[in-house]
Amino acid sequence: MTEKESILISQAHEEVAKHKETVEADPHRLQFHLMSPVGLINDPNGWIQWNGTYHMFYQWNPFKPGHGAKFWGHYTSTDLVHWTHEPIALAPSEWYEKNGCYSGSAVDLDGKLTLFYTGNVKDEEGNRESYQCIAQSQDGITFEKQGPVIDTLPSGYTAHFRDPKVWKHDGVWYLIIGAQTEDLQGHALLYRSNDGRAWTNLGPIAGSGLAPLQQFGFMWECPDVFTLGEKEVMIVSPQGLEPEGMHNHNTYQAGYFVGELDYDLPKFHHGAFDELDRGFEFYAPQTTEDESGRRIMVGWMGVPDQQEDQHPSVKNQWIHCLTIPRELQLKGDRLIQKPVEELQQMRHNEVMHEEATIEGHTELNGVSGDVVELELSDFGSAPAFFEIDFRQEARLVFDRESRVLTLERKNFADRLTEKRQCHLEELQSLRIFMDTSSLEIFVNGGEDVFTSRYFPEPTENRISFTSSEQTTLNVKKWELRG
Template identity: 35%
Template sequence: MGITVDLDKYKTINAATKQDSEKFNAIRCNTVYRPQLHITPPHGLLNDPNGFCYFNGEYHLFYQWYPFGTFHGMKHWMHLTSSDLYSWNEHGSKITPVDKYESHGAYSGAAFVEDGSAYLFYTGNVKNGEERDANQCVAILGKDNQVTKSEHNPIIKSFPKGYTGHVRDPKIIKDGDVYYMLLGAQREADLKGSIIVYSSDNLLEWALKGKLSIDIGADFNDAYMFECPDLLEVDGQDVLIFSPQGISPKQERFQNRYNVVYCIGRIDWASLTFTVTHWDELDRGFDFYAPQTMNNNPNEPTLIAWAGTDGDLPSEQYGWVNCLTAPRKLSIKENKLYQELKPINETKLNSVLVNLNIKTERIIKLESLSFLLDIDFSQAENIAVVIFDDFNNEFLFTVDNESKQLTLDRSNYDHNEKEYEFGSIRSCSLTEKSKNLTLFCDQSIVEIFSDQGRNVFTSLFFPSKGNQYLKITFDEPAEIKATLQYVNGI
C-alpha cells in the first residue's frame, strides 16, 4: 500500500488527516519484509539516526522520518527508547518542523548529555526557491521523554561566509571547559567537502573557530560534501567518522552512491588539526550511511547507522522504506577500527541451537529469515555462505584466503525494479587470514562481520515468498562447527 508522491512534500505530521491515519495504520500492521530486531519506520521513509544517547537510565534514539511517503520530504525526528538496544518503544515525532527557522525540515544532529540534561542539536533546513539556508538549533529531552525546543533557537543563524548553504549535522564534543560543534559543510570556492568547528562555553552562544584540517592526502578530499561528522575516543585514540559524498570509485573502495570513512589519530583543538595514523571505509557493503555513535555510553563505544541508501526498494509498495543497522561495539586493534555486533539477549533467540558439523557442504531449509549464524572455519581456507530460494535467487558471501579476498555478491537477488546503478558485487582485501564469520539476517537486511568485526558488510535484500535455504560450503573437507539461532517471533 504505497502513498502517492503528489502530496505536499513539506507537510508535517500535525496536518495528518483521518484518511492519512487509516493508511498509516494499515501500513504499520503489514509485516512483509519487516525486520524483527532492526528499526523500521511505522510508515513512510527513515534515514539518518539522530540523538543517540544513554539518558535517564535508558537508551534514546531518534531518526530522520518523513511520514507521508517513501521519498525524501519534510524531515521529523522520530523518538525511540530501549533497555537493550534491540527492543524499542516508539514515542512519535518529538521534533516536528513547525517553526520558521526549520521551515523545510529538522535535519540531522546529535545528543549531548551533561549534568542530568540531554541536549538535542539539529539543523533547521530552510529553502527559498533554489537557495538553501541552514540554522543550527537545540532542543531539550526531559526525563518525561518530552522534547522542548529552546527559546534561543536558532543558536547559530545561517551559515558562515565562504561556505554554501550545505552546512548541517551538528556533533558536540567537550574538551576541558570548552564545547566544540562539528558541522558537515561545503566550501564555496571549490564546492568541496569540509568539517567546520564552532566553540562555546555555555552550549547556547557559539563562535566560528575555523575549518578542521584532516592531515592526510586521501581520496575522500575530492568529495563535494562531508555529512554527519562524529568524533569519539576508542581505546585511547581519537576516531573521526564522516560521510563524504561524490567520490569516484577507487579499486575496491567507494563503490556506493554515498560512502563512510573513519580516521584514527589525534585531534588538536588549538590548531584545529586531526593527525591521521590510519583511515579506511567503515563498511564494505551496499547499504550503510550516516552512522552515529552513542553519547554518554555507560559501557562501551557503540555505533548505529542508516541501512538504505538505495532507491526503488520493494518495501515501498507496502508504504515504508529503509531501516537502521544493528548496534555495533567499536574497538581498535592493530590500528584498525573493528565493529562487532552487540550481543543479542538470549531471550530474543531460539533456545534450540542448531549445531552444524560440516565437512564439505551443508544445506538447511530455513524456518525463518531472521537468524544469527556463527561459523568458525579456522581449519579451512575458503568458505561460501549462500542464502537461496526455490527460484534460483541467491545471496552469496565468500571468503577466499588464498587470494586474500572477501566478496559479497547479490547479482542473483535483484531487489530493485531496475538494474542497480552501482553494481551488485562488493569486495575487500584481506590483510591476514580470515577464520570466522557472524552473519545476522533479519528479513530484509543482512549484516556480515568477519573476524570479530575486522571487516563488515551491510546489505538490504528482499527475498521471494518461496522457501529459503542456507548453504555453507568449503573447498576441502574439514570439521567445521557453526551455530544457527533463530530470532524469536515478536
C-alpha cells in the first residue's frame, strides 16, 4: 500500500467515525439492504462468488452524501443474508485513478480475485482521461494494484469510456465496456484477450445508431453480457432516452436486450429494449453466475441526477443502498426476476390470512410493520380497483379496466404525488419486500418489478387494502431480520 493510499483510507475511516452516531440514529437506515457506513453508495461492482464466498464491492464516496472521487467498499457473505463489511478494497491514490476508482467487475484470473475497474482522471480544466485497470488479491481482502491494462481510447470515442465487465468464453477472455462516440452516441465495445492483460479492441457490438437501433442515448453505462439458456442477454444503462408512454420516466434507465452475440463478427443481434424495473430508483445493475449456476443480479437503488440532494437521509450524512439479490430467468424474450431463495432465512413471525375478504378499506389483523415481506396470491374475482397502502407514504393500485398497475409515492422535494406504471393484463400475485425506507415489489412471479425508496414517518406502520368490490385473496406476512 502506498503512502497516499494509506492516507486516503485513514481519512475515509475518520469520516465513518465522525458521523457514525448520526448515521446509525437515522430511523430510515435500512435493516436488510447493503449501504455504505457514511456518504454515498452507488453502483454495485465486482459482484462474484469466489472460493465459496460472495463478494460485493460498491462505489463509495465517504466524504459527502454526493458524488465525487469514488472508492471501492467491500462486503462478503456466504449465504446472501449475513454480510460482513470488509476493509476498503480500492482508494483513488494513483495517477491513473486520482479522480475516482470507477465501476468494474471481478473474475478469477490466475487463481487470484482480480478486479477490473476504470481509473478516472481530470485535469484542472475538467478534461477527462480514463484508464481500464486491474488489482489482484490472494486472499480476497487485500488488493495489489497493477495499473492500466487498456490505456488508450479507440478512435472516434470520448473519455466517457468506463465500467469494464469481464467474462470467459471458449477459453478466451472478453471485456465489454460502456462508451460515448465523439458525436455523442452511446455504444458498448467488445475487447478480447488470451491472458486477461493484453486486450484487442473488436469494436462496438451494439449502440445508438447501430442497427436495429436508431437514436438511443448519448452514453451507455455499465454493460453486462451473459448467457441464459440458448440466448444472450445484454444489460445496460443508457443515458438520454426520452419518455415514451409509461417507459423511461426516470432521469436515466436500466434495461436489457435479448439476442445472440456473434463473437466472430463481432455483433450482438438483438430485439427491443425493455426496462428492468418499473419503479423510481433502479440503475447500474450487475450480474454474476454463482457456483450453483444461478445468474444473480444486484442493482443500485438510486438514479444519478434524480433529486439525489432531496433525499431526507442527506442531512444525516448518507444516501442510497443496493437492492436485494435477484435470480434471473428467461421466459421467451422476457427477463424474470425472483428474490434469491436464501432470503427466506430472514422470515420470522408468520401471519397468514387464507381467503381473506377485502371490500372497501380493510386492515388485516397482524399485517403491519416497517420491515416485512408480504405475499398476496389466489385473488378471487378480480375487482375493478385494488389498492395497497404502504404506511401512508406510497400505494400500489391495479385498475382492471385500463390494465394498468401504478406505484405512487410522495415526492421527496415537494411532497406531491408522483407515479410509475406498467401494463398488466391480470394481477395474479405480489411479493413485496419492505424495509424502513424501501419497497421492492415483484409482480406475477417477477414478470414486472417496482423498486423504490420512500420515507414514511418512522411511527407509521399501517398496511391497508382497498377493493372496489368484494374479493378474496391469500395474504402472508413475515417480519424480516437481515
